[in-house]
Amino acid sequence: MAFSEFRPLDENSLIEYIKATPSLSSKIVDNYDGLKIKEVGDGNLNFVYIIVGPSGSFVIKQALPYVRLIGESWPMTKERAYFEALALKQHGALCPEHVPEVYHFDRTMSLIGMRYLEPPHIILRNGLIAGIEYPLLAEHMSEYMAKTLFCTSLLYRSTTEHKRAVAEFCGNVELCRLTEQVVFSDPYKVSEYNRWTSPYLDRDAETVREDNLLKIEVAELKSKFCERAQALIHGDLHTNPEFAFYGPMGFDIGAFIGNLILAFFAQDGHAGQGNDRKWILKTIEDTWNLFHQKFTALWDEHKNGSGEADLPAIYNNTELQKLIQEKYMKELFHDTLGFGAAKMIRRIVGVAHVEDFESIKEANIRAHCEQRALELGKTLLKRRREFVSISEVISAMKHVQS
């Protein structure tokens, strides 16, 4: 450990820290000539530095004891870095091909050193905005979600392992509280933090706050988010897993699919670039279908393992095994749509917005895109149980968009 007590790093003290930390200095072979350090934290919470030297590179992420987007007036435990490192390591062990390696963790400093994905890698959201197609996105994301969610659930784990892990991640309560507030509460009430594309969406935001059916449904999802320890979920499946805890699987799958839907509707604001948005529809469809396929394949493969939920001595015939999988996957599909919709709505009328829409300069065009996304989000949240397959979601998207 480089420092004996917490202090926020800057670019100068960061070098000092690296020099004193073998697991980091070895990554750049102790070569500080021409070392480049860049703060890139465009997120809402943390400071993120990219360190690139002639002989290697890594990323440093430090949590400060408040919400960066809001400032010191919104305190937030820096212990979140501990849960992020823990989740990265556990998810990394389950799916090393799609989780960045953790090189170093310092609990005192709330600091993680991890792999830097060098150019041409860019943040997915920026690629989506630029109209780049990612033919392997559904394949990779479904792989990551199927492996991490299945293997941390009671379909794979014993009750003893599960309860121990649930107890540990209960410690990440402040991040859960933050999600409860910004996803499930604030968008549905008057809150100083809410914002939207005004004046175009003034009436839309008000309509959200007056929609009884919508509020009933979001209460059910919030209760599931708070109470159901189904698997170690990422908790914010577009950035980094400091939100990780034991929660409902649909929250992760929904976060990813909901963000793809937002990207789809934002394309109208980036139309000058002549982007083809069909691949986004295909990616949404493939993501769910591949996830379904991979998840049930893992289930079949491990059905004689130590998982507590589906004991082979009880679920002892093919028909019954099929029935129980169908029931589980149907509920997960509806959870996915509900949580995905809640994430869409909060990105339009809540505190934290997405670059997909923010980067549309003309407010009236941005508002038009947002209104369509909001309309679909409300439909999905209120009527999710009526959707039988992901292709019906695609149809609804096309219908709203046309």
Place this chain on the structure above:
Amino acid sequence: MAFSEFRPLDENSLIEYIKATPSLSSKIVDNYDGLKIKEVGDGNLNFVYIIVGPSGSFVIKQALPYVRLIGESWPMTKERAYFEALALKQHGALCPEHVPEVYHFDRTMSLIGMRYLEPPHIILRNGLIAGIEYPLLAEHMSEYMAKTLFCTSLLYRSTTEHKRAVAEFCGNVELCRLTEQVVFSDPYKVSEYNRWTSPYLDRDAETVREDNLLKIEVAELKSKFCERAQALIHGDLHTNPEFAFYGPMGFDIGAFIGNLILAFFAQDGHAGQGNDRKWILKTIEDTWNLFHQKFTALWDEHKNGSGEADLPAIYNNTELQKLIQEKYMKELFHDTLGFGAAKMIRRIVGVAHVEDFESIKEANIRAHCEQRALELGKTLLKRRREFVSISEVISAMKHVQS
């Protein structure tokens, strides 16, 4: 603390222990002349002593590191006493009028000293078998359940309090595992521990193990039991709360109502005593209806409190508040019927039976009573969502019984 390390007590060492423990010796005013000690543990797990002296009385309960019913071949952490004492204290603070006071807890010895309810108090189950009517039973039990369940849920508590408590009770994992096995798993598969009134119920037990629909539904309830931290539940609402952890409320309400249903069907085997069973039907109906009334009254009373689930800024009109309560109570009613049914089934074809049936000497009469209870249990488990009110459950009971 009387002893520095764990040892199972007997009647002699118990006196030595009491003498060295002021919180116990003071209860009998240090008067050991004519002190009577009686081991009364008729349960499946622990040793229970009643200590009565000329100047006072109390109960000592000690957990041994195995399941008493099975023996040392089924190990079971004695740490369960810690969770029992914790739950007794927490439930006692919320509903002191219906929870026995804890005088003393010794974690090393896994030993609880608590209030002895002197005669004419007897164990409720024995009173039910004897045909005694308890006119206040529904009133008292609904009061206890409404207060303890509401006040340990997110309808009353903040996320911070809730997650801290959930994490602590995750430590009671061995008792949860035991319930998972004996309630949700063993009755639905071949298990060395299962037993039933043979040969009369051989085919019935087999039918339970071959009923796909029943197994699908019990999987859903098991998942809810394992994953949903809704409130601090008693966990075995007929004996003592060593099974306490954060689980679904319906597990407690269902346990109590399910046991009343068993008592109802057992009356045919005790008919010679001319018992009136109508009061049991009324008690079942009153229990749910009074619980519903008390629980929603608490909800209304505390709707501006610190509970996270139902924020007044969102659920801000009477109609909406009514809708959300109706939805919550409907799910809780169906959970109650499902868990109650699972508890009934396991008492007929699983490892631990109830004295209501066991005390019926003639096996063919016992089997007849058990078959009716089993039939109703299966119907409730598979078709619980079709029941709209508790009076429909009463009708179904009468139908099966006639």
